Amino acid sequence: MQFSIKTVAAILTAITNIATVSADGADGAIASPDSAVVKLTEETFHDFIASNPYVLAEFFAPWCGHCKKLGPEFASAADTLVSKNPDIKLAQIDCTEERDLCAGFEIRGYPTMKIFKGDVESVSDYAGQRQADGIVNYMVKLTLPAVQSFDEAKILDSKLEDLAESLILQILPNGAENLPSNETFYKVADRLRESFTFGSTSDESYVSKYVKGSSPAYVIFRKGESIDDASVYKGKEIDEVGELLYDFIDVESKPLFGEINGQTYQSYTAANIPLAYYFYNTQEERDAADPFIKKLGRKYRGEINFVGLDASQYGMHAQNLNMQEEFPLFVIHDLEANKKYGMDQSTALDNNDISQFVQKFKAGKLEPIVKSEPIPESQNSTLYHLVGAEHDAIVKSNKDVFVKYFAPWCGHCKKLAPIFEELSSLYEGKDVIIAEVDHTLNDVEGVDIKGYPTLVLFPADGSDPIYYDNERSLEAMADFIKENGSLGIDILTEVEEEEVAPVSSVESSTTESATSATGAAKQGKAVTAEKKEEAHDEL
Template identity: 70%
Template sequence: MQFSIKAIAAIMAVISNITSINAEEAIAPEDSAVVKLTEATFNDFINNNPYVLAEFFAPWCGHCKRLGPEFASAADTLNESDPNIKLAQIDCTEERDLCSSFEIRGYPTMKVFKGDASAISDYPGQRDSNAIINYMRKLTLPAVQVFETAKELDEKLEKLAESFILQILPEGTESQASNETFYQIANKYSEAFTFASTSDKKFVDQYAKSSKTPAYVIFRKGEELSDASVYKGKSIDSDFELLVDFIDVESKPLFGEINGQTYQAYTSSNLPLAYYFYSTEEERSDVEPIIKKLAKKYRGEVNFVGLDAVQFGMHAQNLNMEEKFPLFVIHDLESNKKYGIDQSNDLDNNDITQFVQKFKAGKLEPIVKSEPVPESQDSSVFHLVGTEHDAIVKSGKDVFVKYYAPWCGHCKKLAPIFEELSELYTGKDVIVAEIDHTLNDVEGVTIEGYPTLVLFPADGSEPIYYDDARSLEAMADFIKEKGSLKIDAFADEEDAVVESETAVESSTVEKVEQTEEAEAHDEL
């Protein structure tokens, strides 16, 4: 995926530096249900409890302080409702050896144990009380929950904590291969979703009355039951992925919320991501009917999300928009292009529908972030900017580009060597260029770290990424070997040496000849 790491890094930085949080204690209160474990008590406790969520933490850790109250609240709730589920803390500043044995490299680290210190897995959920409670409760349930009556199923659907995938079995379908496939999928993805099955007549009549095969329905948290998605594809008997793909698309809310916990799920889908930045819940509520209507129409083609501008407003800059809210912008993750509604006037929600239609029809121009084109080039290293990036790298010369960030230490270290490299190609058909990737958008280049060095051959063939030593000689050899023009940066120096050696040799021969002639003449 071509999604830019600067966008990911930036939003995650914003998320981790949200408005100041009161310094809550990372250590759970003494009267909470959280159990404090040490190296001496750890193994016995784990082996004697079937479900334990252990938090490895440090008291000074800011993230641990934010988690602390949520962790304690979850422990207290579970202690009342599910006493076989325990939450425990290990202070890594005191239990260094214990934490080291589990290779704890950051705080907080949360791990799940199932009655055995060797039966361990990472906790993948969000760090709030409700998410912790829901995740740990699910561990005690079968992968597929079977509901015998409509009443108990209705009660479950009224208070969903996450997407709920329901298999509906008409009479006589219980033993079909598709039922076995459904259980395989549930076993694999039960940590992410809730899976259930029913043969109740009410649900059969509503979703599978005329069918002789199972029906599959996805209900989503916070949405009307009438908004549920019904699978209408081919039989899943022989193709496991048919239902998996359906779940991947349809399990996301019509108008979801994007934050630190959901960001990866949305970006990994690689579908265009349509953001609505809002400053108040009222703004979000006002636009919701418009967004949901669009989300239904473009299901599986565009994901629509809300983003709290109070907490994450700085992310607008990564999408080439101003921090003026509310705003609407679409990020095409595959091409890394951004399309936003003009911010010269206040956003009119009624413009969103036509804007999305134009985006789908390919009638919008992307917003390209770029520095101004320099009036002059004051360095031997060509200062490249976003608006002329493609023209320069396709100029018919071998072009070697450094993509950098101003704060990058490795980039600063490379700078003098890169300048020396550029000077070697003065008057030659090689351009040595650099571009500040934090200020300029580029296409067709995958940036996974800074600096990223890429050679664009003069013949227009695919760019070649450089990953060898960052020395003058190594980079020059790379340009000579991989560039289509095969230009040798040191050719002039070698010619100069050869000319010098030849001149010395000629002078020596001439002197010898003159000496020999003189000696011969003397003899005469």
């Protein structure tokens, strides 16, 4: 999925738990030979996929910290499935050994998990949790019908008492089975089955409670919430495409007070409505906030999503929201405008003040917190130190402006730094600005930052910015500026050939383990020195 600046500001850095294991070790990442996990190679992969109806394949690197965390969970899930659901197989592919195979599936980060259904062409990304129970539940659900039929109320009642995820229930009155909307519901269920449970019933007790008239009713029951808090669809008749139903599910499937982490972050940001965070230190703090946060969630359903965030794991995420790491705290991120509104941290957070703060936000009476370094009084290098407060003015200065957006902890940014510095020196005195922005300290708008480093060219004629996605070498970047800049400055013809000899490329990084499959071996050698700085929990 592509992230825009509207949703990405919070995804890039949340560093807390520094890994202490050796980067060269493979402890935990590689499943034990005694487990049910199957090790696949280029020679065995295709036959194995073709001979099994459901395969969850993990593409990994032995040195990857996240792979080491996943390994034991993955093996445990495989052992559970082999005894209860033998049609489901779990397999591992070591991308440091099987580079061509991993490159063929465009594996750019570790671990990457993909689902195969009897054919290498029938592949989808795994989007479930990374704990053993979550993996088992996710894969078992794939073997079930997209829509479960509940003929008896007592069976459905039992299901609602112990939901593993949101249940979207279609309630059909007599004679509604053949309506076009019934077919649409099944289409929606098939498309979203990996994220939700879908069910259908014609039981009279549910029909009498939820159905008005002769049209089906659609109700969302959420995990951990009372049946009385269920959301009932009240929109127009469901069309053939089902877009109205998609929108309803997207908004209403969220808990009144959910939990945001690496597995749930994308679903919240994809909703693209303001996201209100409650950072807590302990479960007791969260529990104390639960009643009044849920009350706000109920009041602003579909307008604001409310989530809890465990500061012990993701505390540094507060920096991305322009807040201090002092907890508990409450902050609202307007995803569409990419603006942050936080409660005053000069005094301890009073939960009773949150309701009034949210009211002021809805009324447009709050000022956003804008993060920027001070504008430098002078530039001490040919590489321009750009800050948020002057970002727009510089990139629209009638010059070709090539900008690097980086994070200080990013090892790949550090590797690129001397190359970028040398690049800037080539353009001294020219109408080209080579600049860098520390994105952890500066807010910028209108830039699609997916990872660090992100390189963007702003042409002098004011046309749309152009993103650089090539090798990180001096020659390649200079050619890019010449070909895509409005001024067409060919700096390479103005210097001696030995001064612009090719420099080793540097891969971009989006997470601790985000390296291309083809560059995995080179990254493995460098990861030890960088691990302390790059290992962190990501949302």
